[in-house]
Amino acid sequence: MASSFLSFSLLFIAVCSADGFLNYVLTRCEFNSTDLSDIEFIRSYVYNRLEFIRFSSSLGKFVGFTEFGVKSAEQWNQGPELAQMRAEKERYCVPNINLEYQAALTKTVKPSVRLHSSSPPPGEHPIMLVCSVYDFYPKQIRVSWTRDGQEVTSDVTSTEELPNGDWYYQVHSQLVYTPR
Template identity: 40%
Template sequence: MYRWMRCYSNTMNLTDMVYVGSYFYNKMEFLVYNSTVSEYVGYFDVGMQWAKQKNENAAHMEYQRNTSYRLCNINARLHREYRAIVAQPDVKLSLVRSSERNKPAMLMCSAYNFYPKLIRVTWYRDGRRATSDVSATEELADGDWYYQIHSHLEFTPKAGEKISCVVEHASLKEPLEVVWESSMASSERTKVAIGAAGLMLGLLVCSAGLLYYRKKTQEWTAEHIATAPLATDNLPCDLTRL
């Protein structure tokens, strides 16, 4: 024998809360109390006898009428407040395996520090939902009420292709989309930018050095010509008379 108590409501303000308590024996319901009619209804001979006894007990019926508020409304409000405590996920999209020519790469979309547990991570390629080559972990508990999840997409980089990760969670008013801008990882883009800046700096230094060298060469040539002896000083005869 066992008793099953349950609460029903279709509105968030709980004004239509209904309490139902059922009694079972050998998995067969023989007695039920419904707060909408505020009385017991029995099935079979034993159920009808129990219903008659309980309905005639004024003190018990008064206690049972308060069950809807005591058991249902209070716990439902606590549950609603509990569900109102949410934490937005921190989403990061990264390349976890370097891509090689003719070999697929691996993108990982990670969501951290979110609550409650339920979350949805979806991949899109050029606006179309990707269902193949997708794998994901379960929601992993951090041990501090927060959760994390990691979803992977295996793909072959294509020029101009837009790949995005979309996260849906109770804490978000609308789905959060993170776009993978290119097939080059952010760290690699940083290295390329630093390399380009270094190359430009090197060219500027080289140009300045070349200009300085040419200027010094011209000054040395002019000074050398001004101080050099004339070639006619060593002639064996006087050519000025010719």
């Protein structure tokens, strides 16, 4: 029993007291569709949590963020690294985006709708109907009001589609009216 505690303690001390350096490369593709013109390929080089150089396909070149990064960017923009990075968008992004697009972006989520009435501030019309639409994807949605089968456009206010922060959206629409 004592030996297992000792080995755990020694491991903990070794991990916590060890100094070192962190160096990594982050490669990502940002996209809205599978169209090549809608894809941005980005490769970031990071040392000890500080990004020092980045290639962006939108700019078509390396950009440095530190003194070392600026010098490296100047050198890499003159060498074979630039041509290699420019080709990475098609080689790396397109096959992966085709998979991701089919797996996630073609999906839809039906909204949940809450309709309720509220009293507007004094001096306004006596009734306000509020339609709140929550948790839908993609963000394209149309909320409309009808009265006697005809669409109502006056006395209607609506918000833009608002992101929830979890890939879903919400929108709110109000109709001010006098009951009859």
